[in-house]
Amino acid sequence: MPSGCPEAGKRQAVKRMLYMKMMVGTMGAGLVLAGCAVGPNFHRPEAPTTTGYTETARPRETAAAQGTGGAAQHFVSGQEIPGQWWTLFHSPELDQLIRRALADSPTLAAAQATLREAQEILHARTGGALVPNVDGTLSARRQQTTGAAFGQPGAQRNLFNLFDASVGVSYALDIFGGARRGLEALRSQVDYQRFQLEGAYLTLTSNIVTTAVKESSLRVQIRAMQEMIAAQEKQLGVVERQFELGGVSRPDVLAQRMQLAQTRAGLPPLELALAQTRHRLAVLAGRLPGETVLPEFSLDGIELPQELPVSLPSVLVRQRPDVLASESMLHQASAEIGVATANLFPQITLTGSYGSQSAKVGDLFSSGAGVWSLGAGFLQPLLHGGELTAKRRAAIDAYDQAAAQYRETVLLAFQNVADVLRALDSDAAVLKAQAEAEATARDAVELTQKQFQLGAVSSLVLLNAERQHQQSRINRAQAQAARYADTAALFQALGGGWWNRAASTDAAAPVKTD
Numbered sequence: 001m002p003s004g005c006p007e008a009g010k011r012q013a014v015k016r017m018l019y020m021k022m023m024v025g026t027m028g029a030g031l032v033l034a035g036c037a038v039g040p041n042f043h044r045p046e047a048p049t050t051t052g053y054t055e056t057a058r059p060r061e062t063a064a065a066q067g068t069g070g071a072a073q074h075f076v077s078g079q080e081i082p083g084q085w086w087t088l089f090h091s092p093e094l095d096q097l098i099r100r101a102l103a104d105s106p107t108l109a110a111a112q113a114t115l116r117e118a119q120e121i122l123h124a125r126t127g128g129a130l131v132p133n134v135d136g137t138l139s140a141r142r143q144q145t146t147g148a149a150f151g152q153p154g155a156q157r158n159l160f161n162l163f164d165a166s167v168g169v170s171y172a173l174d175i176f177g178g179a180r181r182g183l184e185a186l187r188s189q190v191d192y193q194r195f196q197l198e199g200a201y202l203t204l205t206s207n208i209v210t211t212a213v214k215e216s217s218l219r220v221q222i223r224a225m226q227e228m229i230a231a232q233e234k235q236l237g238v239v240e241r242q243f244e245l246g247g248v249s250r251p252d253v254l255a256q257r258m259q260l261a262q263t264r265a266g267l268p269p270l271e272l273a274l275a276q277t278r279h280r281l282a283v284l285a286g287r288l289p290g291e292t293v294l295p296e297f298s299l300d301g302i303e304l305p306q307e308l309p310v311s312l313p314s315v316l317v318r319q320r321p322d323v324l325a326s327e328s329m330l331h332q333a334s335a336e337i338g339v340a341t342a343n344l345f346p347q348i349t350l351t352g353s354y355g356s357q358s359a360k361v362g363d364l365f366s367s368g369a370g371v372w373s374l375g376a377g378f379l380q381p382l383l384h385g386g387e388l389t390a391k392r393r394a395a396i397d398a399y400d401q402a403a404a405q406y407r408e409t410v411l412l413a414f415q416n417v418a419d420v421l422r423a424l425d426s427d428a429a430v431l432k433a434q435a436e437a438e439a440t441a442r443d444a445v446e447l448t449q450k451q452f453q454l455g456a457v458s459s460l461v462l463l464n465a466e467r468q469h470q471q472s473r474i475n476r477a478q479a480q481a482a483r484y485a486d487t488a489a490l491f492q493a494l495g496g497g498w499w500n501r502a503a504s505t506d507a508a509a510p511v512k513t514d
Contacts, residue, residue, distance in 0.1 A: 037177020039338020
């Protein structure tokens, strides 16, 4: 029967189908054989069994002080942390600025791109390691041969065309799990980048809150300084008139002028610090300092959270992004031991191809043009000068290093929480004392002013009272700001509630892996 008839084409199609089934069956058998993986199976480190963060029991609530931001804060053990924890400060301007920063921050954009890169590397390696590679080739060439290639130098030269169309399949049997351990290491790298993104998210939001609090404190200090300058200018006018009337001496006038000059000298550094803080806020929001309009923050517009969640020590290591990132690196190091161990064992590769060859394009798929091949390769490392065993020992050492770094990260995390809890207690006590000191200094100034007007005290006494009042106002503002900042630091130290943040409602939420 002619090769070009329909029956011949059918027979060729049946042969190709049978051959492809044979190759797929061979590859399937290889997949069944690849059922184990050498090297250690990773187990998450156990959480610390401690019941508290500090050496001594902490009070259930902080001290209370007079004025804004002076209410007592209550510690609630085991309470969940909201994903948008900064909303507990009840500042619409702060919430708006943070959401803008989450959308425009280059730091978050870089972390998200790094995570996507790690995911794509994992996808690429998965396709290349666990799935047989199938490639189709089509080639055409013209060549000339002589009889010398067959031991007949005098034979006539042969000039011909050769067309080739084939499908090739190759698969490396992962009998000892080296490829799967490699994928396990890459998945751990993806987890690491995910938690790095969560850490960048938490750091960004915390920095914005603390910077806004710093701006609020600086505004209070600047206002106090400006009011003090105005009062001292007024006082200087009184002293100068008294000097003209002979009521005070020249040194009293000079002392008042010197005090006014010193107070004025303290204003520019505060204004500079405020400007730099505003610039920092703009950059955190992903904007140029000169091309954005930021809201002005004040301590009166930021509400201090009254209830502070305190996570249980047993769950802290499952919440903090830095601890989870360190755990991912430990997991990767464990998987790398498996990769190094698998390299000590034999490696088997299966290959197969089916196609057609002919001297004419029209005969390429004829019944007599079919060619095929099956092959298997076996590689057993024999002598590498100790290289492979040394690499395995190095992988074990890297795991030990990662384990030590993980333990250090956990210790620092618990120290961080303990420090912040103690700081909140101290902040409340300091704020209470500063509020009392400010009230006392204010009363002292009012009394001294009346005594000065009656001539009972000198201007130097009044200057000293005003200086103490000025410093007490600044100290109170700084103590109040420290309390706000340490409250934000507590949310950061406990992980920021990222596990309660829904990806559908947060533009900056990390991309989920497969």
